[in-house]
Amino acid sequence: MLKKRNILPLVLLSLILVLSACSSGSNGGGTSSSQGKTVTLTFWHHYSTASPEEKILTEELIPKFEAENPEIKVKAIAFPWDELHKKLQIGGSGGDMPDIARLDIIWVPEFQKRDLLEPLDQFTEFDQIASGLLEGPLSTGKVGDHYYGLPLNTNTKVLFWNKDMLNQSGIEQAPETTDQFLDALAKLKTKYAKSWGFGEPALQGWNVLPWIWSNGGDILSPDYTTAEGYFNGPESVDIITKLKAAYKGDQLAGFKPGDVPVTEGHAGGSYAMMAEGPWAVAQFQSQFPDFTAQMTSFPKGSAGSIQVLGGEDLGIFSKDKKEESWKFVQFMVSESAQVAMGKIGQIPVNLAAMDHAEIKAIDYYAPFLEQLKTSKARPTVEAWPQIDGVLSDTMSSIFMTDSDVKAELDAAVIKIDNLLKQ
Template sequence: MINKWSKLLPILLAVILVLAGCGSKDKQGAANSAGSGDTKPDKEVTLTFWHHYSTASPEEKTLKEVLIPKFEEENPGIKVKPVAFTWEDLHKKLQISGSAGELPDVARLDIIWVPEFQKSGLLQQLDAFEDFAEVSGGLLEGPLSTAKVGDHYYGLPLNTNTKVLFWNKEMLTQSGVEQAPETTEQFFEALGKIKSKYEKSWGFGEPALQGWNILPWIWSNGGDVLSPDFTTADGYLNSPATVDIITKLKTAFAAGQISGFKPGDVAVTEGHASGSYAMMAEGPWAVAQFQSQFPDFDVEMASFPKGSTGSIQVLGGEDIGIFSKDKQEESWKFVKFMVSEAAQVEMGKIGQIPVNLASMENADVKAIDYYPPFLEQLKTAKARPPVSAWPQIDGVINDAMSKIFMTDADVKTELDAAASAINALLKD
């Protein structure tokens, strides 16, 4: 017996040692999979994120100091390198980089750029990700639609906005206008009264003449830029309704009642606070600017003046899209994070109207007292035409309006020429 056990003992000890070793490995593996965050990932990936949050703005500060650190903490092994551009420079940079093959992994996009970059084959299709439906289902439907081209989605909404009428109560009251004009007819009447009272000021400040600025007037007056199927501008941009409202705006400009878009003009938002412009149409970012730069200015807001078809402002906002072909999973994680409730609340607290449904119920977001006028205006806000040629069309509109307002050019003649130029772009 003793001889038998003496022969078996070394074998049993060997088995016990093997089992003990396996057990310790299993425990260590479980500890690693549970993840304390201290273990180093197999590889580290850096995502480049191009955006046009204004440099040194509350938005960029929140992005760099709150959101990106939180994302990197939650996703060990993924770093995010943000690169800031101006709105115009970002658009040009993406166009140039697309040709050179030097694109970012992820970018914040104006909603009007999505069809253009989708047509160029630069944006990745996001509804190909398995959890796309779950993620997109938690976002506002209207802003989400701006990222859809054809039957697929090439982005997710990042924030939304529109413009409302800001009015200087003291200037209007002193001019004999007791409240913000509710209709375009009341608006033009108010311009004349304000000019009579404030000879060196203007009734309305308009910073530019692009679609973002002109379309609300056209839409509210029953006009449009393109047909409902987006195939022609003829009969729409040069329609009687469009000619009518542009003529009225030109007349007001000639009378010194509207200004702000010429080189050297007083900046509109600053000018509104300082008494240069009695009224302006701007977004929620203007309120944040007033609060930081003009804390003593009493901000008054109202709906955009109604025309024959109502008070129709332009739907604004940004989408977030993926350009990367080799870091798609990591990029998708970052996109999902940026539209998550936590990230949207942080941006919502500093003036970016959220698109995440849950974040809109957050106490900190609901406590922002200047959101209601914009949320009301969003109910009738309209998106610019989702065509890939829109940036070029926007340029045609700007050129036509500049000629109409700053020369003695005939309104109908210029709109006819612009409609022809736009139709040529639609055929390309």
């Protein structure tokens, strides 16, 4: 008969074995994924619904990421560009935020200032990942001493020109300089009275800054502390005065309500020239297959051919799923993901992807890659969206009234400097 004093050790031994079995498989990390649970990440983006980019994201890239990381699921939600910006602004106040978002590069300083973005250089793999990305686009995610975004894709604009319209106007090749461009506008108007030499869809920084930069001007000082002497400087006044004269001469259009849409108008002969990105080529191929686009570098001014750097960055908003979010960010900037997106018009930022045979075979990328060498990012200041609004309003007033260019720019400088001080 078993004595009572032997029962307790046996019970304790059984309990230890049970607990040991229950705890097997845990790595002690304390994260939900380490305990066999699935982590769901929310990814907000502004790829157009049903676009090739959104299709690749949802049908190819996310399934591949989830297969490689079975403990992580990704819920992608699409918004229009402006709606995404507003939703992130509102969510930042109310706490309803995604784990990761595709951000326009000009949004990064805004959300960093509100302490919503995680610094990405806190992750041990950051330096290795960053070293494999284009330097220019990488710089758009840096605010102060830290990086709060990694470039997802990049772009810039080049000059599109209608060879037949220019040749019929006595112009043998695309204008290489600003003076040649302005001269071409006058000749085109003489030949094509009902068309315009140049189409410009808006008057924001994206549209106006390349002219100012190429002419040696700027909107802000190098340290981003003032607009005085820059936006109203002689170089800026000079080029804006010349563009206003071209507008008054009915030589450029496209930004007023009711104007012919620029890309469609270029294909249809309404605008002999325009400055656009690689997405225009995709639009021509799908909507105007009989139109052959001609592209060259943006006209050079005294400072060279300087276009605006565009693109999107990936930012992490998550506070409790940072490691899982970082895994997804790394995946999206990897060579394979970048090649997949690159094949449908998103210029890669991954150096290995740019050298990939399938990407190098896309011939229309060549002029954009050349222009990227001298493209420049808009100022990385929190107040840029508001400054951009002042710029746009000022340009509209200059073009559509008889006001003095210098006086309008002087007034704008006061508004911009006040925004910088807030």
